[in-house]
Amino acid sequence: xxxxxxxxxxxxxxxxxxxxxxxxxxxxxxxxxxxxxxxxxxxxxxxxxxxxxxxxxxxxxxxxxxxxxxxxxxxxxxxxxxxxxxx
Amino acid sequence: xxxxxxxxxxxxxxxxxxxxxxxxxxxxxxxxxxxxxxxxxxxxxxxxxxxxxxxxxxxxxxxxxxxxxxxxxxxxxxxxxxxxxxxxxxxxxxxxxxxxxxxxxxxxxxxxxxxxxxxxxxxxxxxxxxxxxxxxxxxxxxxxxxxxxxxxxxxxxxxxxxxxxxxxxxxxxxxxxxxxxxxxxxxxxxxxxxxxxxxxxxxxxxxxxxxxxxxxxxxxxxxxxxxxxxxxxxxxxxxxxxxxxxxxxxxxxxxxxxxxxxxxxxxxxxxxxxxxxxxxxxxxx
Numbered sequence: 001x002x003x004x005x006x007x008x009x010x011x012x013x014x015x016x017x018x019x020x021x022x023x024x025x026x027x028x029x030x031x032x033x034x035x036x037x038x039x040x041x042x043x044x045x046x047x048x049x050x051x052x053x054x055x056x057x058x059x060x061x062x063x064x065x066x067x068x069x070x071x072x073x074x075x076x077x078x079x080x081x082x083x084x085x086x087x
Numbered sequence: 088x089x090x091x092x093x094x095x096x097x098x099x100x101x102x103x104x105x106x107x108x109x110x111x112x113x114x115x116x117x118x119x120x121x122x123x124x125x126x127x128x129x130x131x132x133x134x135x136x137x138x139x140x141x142x143x144x145x146x147x148x149x150x151x152x153x154x155x156x157x158x159x160x161x162x163x164x165x166x167x168x169x170x171x172x173x174x175x176x177x178x179x180x181x182x183x184x185x186x187x188x189x190x191x192x193x194x195x196x197x198x199x200x201x202x203x204x205x206x207x208x209x210x211x212x213x214x215x216x217x218x219x220x221x222x223x224x225x226x227x228x229x230x231x232x233x234x235x236x237x238x239x240x241x242x243x244x245x246x247x248x249x250x251x252x253x254x255x256x257x258x259x260x261x262x263x264x265x266x267x268x269x270x271x272x273x274x275x276x277x278x279x280x281x282x283x284x285x286x287x288x289x290x291x292x293x294x295x296x297x298x299x300x301x302x303x304x305x306x307x308x309x310x311x312x313x314x315x316x317x318x319x320x321x322x323x324x325x326x327x328x329x330x331x332x333x334x335x336x337x338x339x340x341x342x343x344x345x346x347x348x349x350x351x352x353x354x355x356x357x358x359x360x361x362x363x364x365x366x367x368x369x370x371x372x
Contacts, residue, residue: 043295
């Protein structure tokens, strides 16, 4: 059984996603980055691209965005701070 | 009866007009309040995330080289940014913030405080004040948040701070807790003072200097933006409440004036009838 972790994607004007996922792939500044549960604490910048989330229900969700942002992984909680809205 | 019917009627008319104006202003402010409140509610969670990330990083990373954090030599020069409203009729909103600012100024050396004023009321208040220098004032925002003007104000503050003209920056604004509770505060803005917290061993990608270089200005901007939004939301809320009370007072007054008018009219009729009856009696006699 896969372990899940919580993901929070927020833009300045609203929350884009909040929920539990098994895995996440995000466009980090230096290339796509996959995150699974129990990832070590990490901070990175984000570039434009597509965020792919494999949700607990088994479905896959994708969010496109343009611009910059930050990603923080801490204690099985992933926070994505987007600077601009969704593309 | 002290007043003639005509005088009372004039007063009723003027109170009616006032009531129309205040109730219109109430509606305008409450719609502005709704809009700002929605924006504020949306921005707050984002800011809290940025703040917690910044705080985590600042406590976890040793020896951060950022001009926003390094404390300058304590020469005590302070920049105080005061956010007030442009127009009046908003109850005690401005007076509350002035009271807090006056208290703050008393505890500091006034000659070392420089002001950046947002809002006409703050400008009017301090232009007569002796011994406090005003760097710049921004008038005409009218409680309407705009990205470009917020950036312009912040740029001035940061320029003064980075050039070393001032050592610390404080912002005096009104914190919007709910539609009825607003708290005027003077908050330290720069330099950033990381609160001691848990230390995490972060992996940085690309590297920590680059991330901090991007994150810290972002944090500073988000924080300033939030303070402006808080203040403007509080302004609209105060005005809504003040206008609501004014409208209610006007309605009460209208009611008692109407009653008075009716009494005076009735008294006059009675008087005339008495006159007629007594003269009729006299003729009969």
